[in-house]
Amino acid sequence: MSALTARLWRDSAPRLDADVTIDAGITALFGPSGAGKTTLLHALAGLVRPERGRIERAGTLLFDSERGVNEPPERRRIGVVFQEPRLFPHRSVRENLRYGAPRADVPRDFDRAVSLLELDGLLERRPASLSGGEQRRVAIARTLLADPAVMLLDEPLTGLDGARKDRALQLLSDVHREFGLPLVLVSHSLPDILRLTTRIVVLEGGRTIAAGELLDVLDSDEVFRLADSLGLESHLEVEVLGTEGGLTRARVGGTELELPPIDVAPGTRALVAVRPEDVILAAGPVLGTSARNCLEGRVSRVARLSDRLLVTIDVGGSLRASISAKSGEALGIREGATIWCLVKAFSFRWRRVPGESRLEAPDRAGD
Amino acid sequence: MSGLEREALLLSIRVGLVATLVILPPGVALGWLLARREFRLRTIVDALLTLPLVLPPVVTGWILLVLFGTQGVLGAPLARLGLHVAFTWKAAALASAALAFPLLVRTVQVAIASVDARLEEAARTLGASPLRVFWTVTLPLASRGVIAGAVLAFARSIGEFGATISFAGNVPGQTRTLPLAIWSELQVPGAEMAAARLVALSVALAVVALVAAEVIRRRGELLNGSAR
Numbered sequence: 031m032s033a034l035t036a037r038l039w040r041d042s043a044p045r046l047d048a049d050v051t052i053d054a055g056i057t058a059l060f061g062p063s064g065a066g067k068t069t070l071l072h073a074l075a076g077l078v079r080p081e082r083g084r085i086e087r088a089g090t091l092l093f094d095s096e097r098g099v100n101e102p103p104e105r106r107r108i109g110v111v112f113q114e115p116r117l118f119p120h121r122s123v124r125e126n127l128r129y130g131a132p133r134a135d136v137p138r139d140f141d142r143a144v145s146l147l148e149l150d151g152l153l154e155r156r157p158a159s160l161s162g163g164e165q166r167r168v169a170i171a172r173t174l175l176a177d178p179a180v181m182l183l184d185e186p187l188t189g190l191d192g193a194r195k196d197r198a199l200q201l202l203s204d205v206h207r208e209f210g211l212p213l214v215l216v217s218h219s220l221p222d223i224l225r226l227t228t229r230i231v232v233l234e235g236g237r238t239i240a241a242g243e244l245l246d247v248l249d250s251d252e253v254f255r256l257a258d259s260l261g262l263e264s265h266l267e268v269e270v271l272g273t274e275g276g277l278t279r280a281r282v283g284g285t286e287l288e289l290p291p292i293d294v295a296p297g298t299r300a301l302v303a304v305r306p307e308d309v310i311l312a313a314g315p316v317l318g319t320s321a322r323n324c325l326e327g328r329v330s331r332v333a334r335l336s337d338r339l340l341v342t343i344d345v346g347g348s349l350r351a352s353i354s355a356k357s358g359e360a361l362g363i364r365e366g367a368t369i370w371c372l373v374k375a376f377s378f379r380w381r382r383v384p385g386e387s388r389l390e391a392p393d394r395a396g397d
Numbered sequence: 398m399s400g401l402e403r404e405a406l407l408l409s410i411r412v413g414l415v416a417t418l419v420i421l422p423p424g425v426a427l428g429w430l431l432a433r434r435e436f437r438l439r440t441i442v443d444a445l446l447t448l449p450l451v452l453p454p455v456v457t458g459w460i461l462l463v464l465f466g467t468q469g470v471l472g473a474p475l476a477r478l479g480l481h482v483a484f485t486w487k488a489a490a491l492a493s494a495a496l497a498f499p500l501l502v503r504t505v506q507v508a509i510a511s512v513d514a515r516l517e518e519a520a521r522t523l524g525a526s527p528l529r530v531f532w533t534v535t536l537p538l539a540s541r542g543v544i545a546g547a548v549l550a551f552a553r554s555i556g557e558f559g560a561t562i563s564f565a566g567n568v569p570g571q572t573r574t575l576p577l578a579i580w581s582e583l584q585v586p587g588a589e590m591a592a593a594r595l596v597a598l599s600v601a602l603a604v605v606a607l608v609a610a611e612v613i614r615r616r617g618e619l620l621n622g623s624a625r
Contacts (some may be wrong), residue, residue, distance in 0.1 A: 075522050103521035116519040120537050129533075130523030176523045 033212035034108070034180050036074055036093075038083035044069040045236040046080055052180060052214055056206055056227035059216045062260055066236030067216045068113070071182045074214075075110045076103035087179055109178030113185050115165035117157035123168050124153040130176025140175065146208055147171045147201065163194065167201070174209060181205075182214045187222050199225050220262065224301065224381045232256075244301070249348055257350065258335050263303040265381060266347035270298045277322065277375050283346010288322040288375045294383055301382040306340060306352035308377035312370040313361050322375040325349070329367045332358070339363060343371055398598075404570050405578040406598050412486060412574055413554040413606075416493035417547055420501055424550070425543060428505025429531065433514070446499045454559030458492055461564040465491070488565035489572045493554035501550040508542020509535060541614060548610040555602060575599045 033052045040046040048070050050059075059067050072078040074085060076092070079100065085093040087108070092101045117126050127140070127149075144150060147167040157165055166186070173181060183202070190198050203226055206213050217223050223230065228244040232253055239252035244265060247253055256262070268280035268287060277288045280302070289302055316324055327345035334340075339358040341351045349371055353363075363369070398406075430436070431443075449457050465472040465482045472482060482488050512535050520530045536543070558576040565572035567581060575595055582592040 077518050077522070102527075103518070104524045104526055106522075107524075108522065110519070110522045112515070112519060114515070116513075116515055118516060118520075118534060129520065129525070172523065 032086075032088070034074065034085070034087050034214075036083065036085040038070070038073055038080040038085070038093075040069075040073070040078075040081050040236070042081070044078070046070060046073060047237040048073075048233070049238050050074075050231055050241065052212055053229070054210075054212050055229060056203075056213045056215060058223040058227050058230045059214060059233060060220060060223060060230050061218065061233035062256075063218055064235075065218075065233040067218075067233055068184055069236060070233065071110065071184055071214070071216060074182060075108045076101060076106050077110075107177070107179040109173035109176055109181040111166075111170050111173050111181065111183040111186060113188065115157070115162075115169040117165055117168055117172070119157055121157075122153065123149060123155050123157065123160070126157065126168060127153075127172050127175055130172060142208065143171045143174050146204055162189070166198075170201075170205065174205065174211070178211070180212045180214065182216070184216045185218070186215065187217060187219070195222070202226060220260075221303070221379075221381060224265075224303075228301070228382060245347070254331065254333065254340075254342065257306075258333075258338075258340055258352070261305075262350075263305050263379075264309075264348060264350040265301050265303050266345075266349065268300060268302055268347075270294055270296055270300060272296050285325050285346060287325075287378070289378045290376055290380065292380055292383060298384060300380060300384065302378045303381045304349070304373055304378050306350040308373065309349060309351035310372040311341065311343075311351050311353055311357070311361060311363070312372055315370050316372060319372065320374065321372040323371075323373040323378075325371045325373070327369060327371060329363060329365050329369055332363055332365055341369075343369055345371060349373075401569065401578070402595060402598060405573055405575050405595065406602065408486060408489075408570070408572075409555045409574040409576075409599075409602065412489045412493055412557075413551045415490040416497055416554040417501075417551045419490070420494050420498045420550060421547060424498060424501035424546065425505050425536075428502045428546075429509050429535070431502070431506045432509035446502055448499075449496050450499050454492075454496060454557070455563050457495055458560030458563030458565075461488070461492055461495060461560065465564070483564065484566045484568060484572065486565070486571055489557075489561045489574060490554075492560035492564045493557045496557055496560055497550035497553040500553055501546040504546030504549055505539070505543055508539040508546070511542070512538040544610055544614050548606060551606055552603060555599070555606075575602070 033054055036048060036050045038046050038048045044066060046066060046069060059070065061067055069078055073080050080093065080095070082095045083093065087106070091099050092106050093099060118129065121129070147170055149167060149171060152160060152164060157168065160168065186202065187195055187198055202213065205211065215223065215226065224244065230244050230247050231241040232239050232247055234256060240247045240250040245267060248262065248265060266282045268282045271279040271281055271286070273291050276291055278290065278292050280287050280289055294300070315326070325345040327343035327349065329341055330344045331342040332339055337355055339353050339355055341353060341363055343349045343351065351371060462483060464470055465488070467473065467476050467481070467483065475482060482491065516534055517530050520534045525533065555574070556576060558580065561572065561574065562577060567573050567577050573581065575598060579592050579595045582588040582595060
């Protein structure tokens with residue numbers, strides 16, 4: 031059974047036209063800023079009222095405009111971790127954590143949340159005396175202990191970098207595992223999302239334009255249209271063959287790729303990503319360059335973006351290349367044409383690797 | 398302190414306290430309503446709240462007299478129940494309450510409007526009912542302003558003159574509060590010294606009220622933790 035399903039409309043600002051299904055796992059709500067991600071979150075929680083629609087949580091009706099049902103936020107059991115921590119300034123950390131009882135009243139749960147979010151030494155402190163990161167962790171624990179059936183997190187990774195982001199991602203995946211709680215994560219950064227989940231809902235202008243598994247979502251026409259403005263990378267699902275000479279070999283469709291080295295067992299299926307501007311197109315197979323990959327493929331789509339072309343090539347997965355309109359003309363790019371894609375091994379980045387000790391392989395410096 | 402002076406002082410305190418305590422619950426409720434909710438009668442409520450601030454207090458006293466006098470719209474039924482308001486200390490308290498009410502409401506309204514509504518939203522999603530949110534989040538965070546409003550109301554009450562003299566009269570021991578006592582002494586040639594002693598009492602009462610408010614505020618912050 032779905033943890034949460036919603037079909038919502040709002041014609042006045044902030045606009046909504048959303049169709050969301052959330053399962054027991056982690057779902058990412060993705061879209062450019064101003065796409066209505068926060069509005070959708072608030073509508074699910076009961077803080078923004080949709081004009082029409084229906085929200086159901088595991089068989090319980092929370093909102094139904096036709097039947098006049100509109101459960102108030104306090105009865106929805108939908109926990110929200112807002113973009114700002116929103117801690118109560120007049121209460122200690124402990125009192126903040128206990129505010130939402132009932133789960134906070136179960137000592138075992140309280141202790142588990144406190145130790146998971148590393149709040150042991152902070153319980154008697156006031157929120158104002160905590161660092162930004164500590165405040166965020168208190169906010170997550172506070173929501174957790176209110177015993178929600180679903181937890182929504184609004185941009186939990188904003189403003190974090192490097193090691194702190196790694197730690198936050200680890201924490202979120204621990205929270206999900208330890209408390210068995212469905213999570214909905216709002217983010218505008220696909221690489222961040224992919225470290226936690228491949229289940230994605232894409233929003234634009236308050237409208238859900240695609241939902242499902244990452245590769246299907248990225249292939250949809252609506253998302254394709256957005257790809258350039260979102261700076262979306264192409265993602266290929268590969269099967270690791272082995273590592274030699276400082277590069278990892280992997281298979282996608284019928285071809286082999288050479289990729290940055292990664293320490294996983296052969297046979298592992300993983301996701302790699304490459305930016306459209308890092309793919310060079312050629313009219314025929316090219317030898318004698320430093321690029322380690324030359325993939326034959328068929329042009330499946332061409333989109334014109336002012337002075338450039340965004341070309342999708344099927345190479346056993348969808349690869350996107352961004353080229354100038356002039357190059358497109360010179361190469362005779364059209365749908366159905368056969369074309370070769372040159373990509374340097376280190377232009378690829380590992381995005382989601384099951385069984386790897388770290389959540390992400392080292393990125394290119396400066397990325 | 399002479400007997401008359403003590404009488405005027407105690408009466409002023411009683412009138413001030415009763416007036417403040419009576420208007421505190423409805424004043425806080427109305428302040429919250431104006432700060433947090435949109436409603437249709439808002440313009441009328443706003444106008445009614447401003448009226449006592451711009452009208453001469455004597456006019457407000459006269460309106461109260463029309464309403465609560467023995468032949469008044471409200472006074473007549475009350476009189477039949479044996480409750481006489483006009484020209485008693487209750488009238489003095491009512492006159493003070495009417496004039497202090499807008500000050501209290503406006504101060505509370507500003508205090509509640511300055512509480513971050515996002516904290517209230519967060520409390521709702523944590524399972525708190527609107528009433529619980531009010532008691533546990535809104536009121537504690539607005540407490541500084543609510544106390545300030547109550548002090549203002551008390552100060553306005555013990556300074557009330559115009560409405561009191563027209564609605565409650567100037568009955569020694571009944572409705573002659575400190576301002577009325579001072580005015581009465583000023584009518585008597587050569588009683589400047591007596592008036593000065595009453596003025597000193599008034600100043601002392603105001604200072605005590607301010608100090609008491611500060612103590613309450615600090616104690617509240619110890620309980621709640623600093624809101625800043």
